[in-house]
Amino acid sequence: MVPVFMVKAMSTDSRAIEQRAHSSGKSSLPPPGPPPPTPSFIFRGHDASIQALEFFASNTFLVSGDQEGWICVWDIWKRRQVYKWQGHPSSSILAFKVIPFYKALSSSGDLGVSHRKLGALEKQVYIVSHGRDNEIHVWDINTILQKSLRLVDSTAIGGMTVGKDDLTLVYSLPVNALNFCKMSILAIEISAPQLQQQQQQQQQKQKVGQDQERSQENESSSSTLSRTHHHIYIAVPSPMTPSLIDVYDIVRPERAFVSIGSDSGNPGSGHDMFGKKWGSAMAIQLIQKRTESLDLSSLDLNDHSSARMNAMDSESRHESGTLCMLVGYEDGLVILFQEQAPMSSTSGQKISGQASKQNRKMNVLWSIKCHREPVLALDISSDLRFAVSSGADNMLVKYELFTRLQGIPEVTKVALKANGIADIKIRNDNKILGLAGWDGR
Structure with a gap:
């Protein structure tokens, strides 16, 4: 049996809510379904x-x-609250995203460990919170x-001393959260091999005393992220035009990327700068389309250059690819955008507003309208083969993302019994969909 957990607000009285629903006498309520599983x-x-x-760390x-705006972190197996803080004061939280990464541990004894071997790595996470206070925060917990x-006894967590540091x-990141x-x-x-290489270089610098001076300097947030990631892309509606x-x-x-969806970035898309045709962006999904691998069967295997190409560095393979973005709009339209050039070929516009030599752009790969009402949610399969969308209507739509034929993708539509699917998720094996309906099911 799969365990079911429930997070509940202390002031919520489910029995009172149920009594108010029955006393209202509304005939539009759906018929009672099967009872929910016991948490x-x-x-x-x-x-x-x-x-x-959001679940994380396996x-x-x-x-x-x-x-x-309060954020709580819970230990599932010990069934205790680990930490609580107000990340977005007096503002509702829209979404979480947990970003896992490997961190190279030094021999100085990180996290209370007296000694670390050279090249030791540990899996850690960033928690990203998106609030209605027009802020996106990245937290290190x-x-x-x-x-x-480290606490073996679950009852000891209540006495765990946690400081603000x-x-x-x-x-x-300041954003527009009006919608x-x-x-x-x-x-x-x-990747892990490159982190181990960086750690070896750090150990060599420590021997000559260079790291002692660097540790006294205040490190910027961007330099902290650059030690763990090549890129962390965040897509949000434009502050001026949603x-x-x-x-x-x-x-x-x-x-x-600036103002994706405008005529300047997508010639012939049929969309004006004021969004009169598409409406506001309602759901966004960023993905990286992997670059096609080179077929070496036609090359001379005796050639040393071919062998070197076949043994291409795993780090460059991991970073290479084309950035794509699936967007659902207020009028029911779903559009797949694709970057004009590979990720590493150009540089973008500075957040401070300084213009770069060449802005990266995205073009419309395909667009299709299968919803009569606004699109509320999108999700993409783990193998990037298909996507699904749901909206305020009763349509559930599946799209084949990348097909050999240009233009309209292959689409499968299913009509549901009730209108309004607020969220949708695809399981990692791409076999089961989870739907969150307005009817409470």
């Missing part, structure tokens, strides 16, 4: 309505956010998580 445990710690949830931790993991705000479009994040991390989309790379930092 194995209920986490209580929020005083306001919970708006966002489902051993859970992060939740409420309508007042790994010190807090390590303290929780254990929670680090790594980066903040309800959630952020989309694509993180391209540095129908257009900006993509930021917070590692550099820069605004990599």
Whole structure:
């Protein structure tokens, strides 16, 4: 049996809500369905309505956010609250994204360990929160998580001492959160072999005393992210026009793409600058389309250059690719954008507003309208073969993302019994969809 957990606000009285629903006498309520599964445990710690949830670290931790901007991190197996802070004061939280990465540990004893071997790596996470206060924050809570993991007894977590210095705000990005479009994040991390190489270089510098001076300097947030990731792309609606989309790379930092969806970036798209045809962007999904691998069967295997090409560095393979973006709009349109050139070929516009030599652009790969009402949610399969969309109507639509034929993609539509699917998720094996309906099911 799969365990079911529930995060519940302390002030919520489910029985009172049910009584009010029955006393209203509305005949539009759906017929009662099968009873819900019994939760194995209920986490209580929020005083306001919970708006966002995200599992991470192989489902051993859970992060939740409420309508007042409070964020809670829970230890699933010990069934205790690890830490709570108000990340977005008096503002509702729209979404979370957990970004895993490898961190190279020095021999000085990180996280209470007296000695680390050269080249030792540890899996850590950044928690990214998107709030209605027009801010996106990147949090480092790994010190807090390590303290929780070191405690064997679950009852000891209540007495765990956690200081303010254990929670680090790594980066903040000002955005426009007037609409309800959630952020989309694509993180391209540095591979383990390159991190080990960086750690070896750091050890060599320590021998000559260079690192002692560097440790005394205040490091910027962008330099912190650059040690773990090549790029962290964040796509959000444009601050001026909600129908257009900006993509930021917070590692550099820069605004990599400006006003995606305008006529200047997509000639012949049939969309004006004021969004009168498409409406506001409602759902965004960033993906990286892998570059086609080179077929070496036709090359001379005796040639040493061919052997070197076949043994291409794994780091360059991991970073190479084309950035794509799937967007659902207020009028029911779904559009797939694709970058004109590979990621590493051009540089974007600085967040500070300084113009670069050449702005990166995206063109419309295909567009199709299968929804009569606004699109509310999108998700993409783990193998990038297909995507699904849901909206305020009763249509569930599946799209083949990248087909050999140009133009309209292959589409499968299913009509549901009830209108309104607020969110949709595809399981990692791409076999099961989870739908969150307005009818409470």
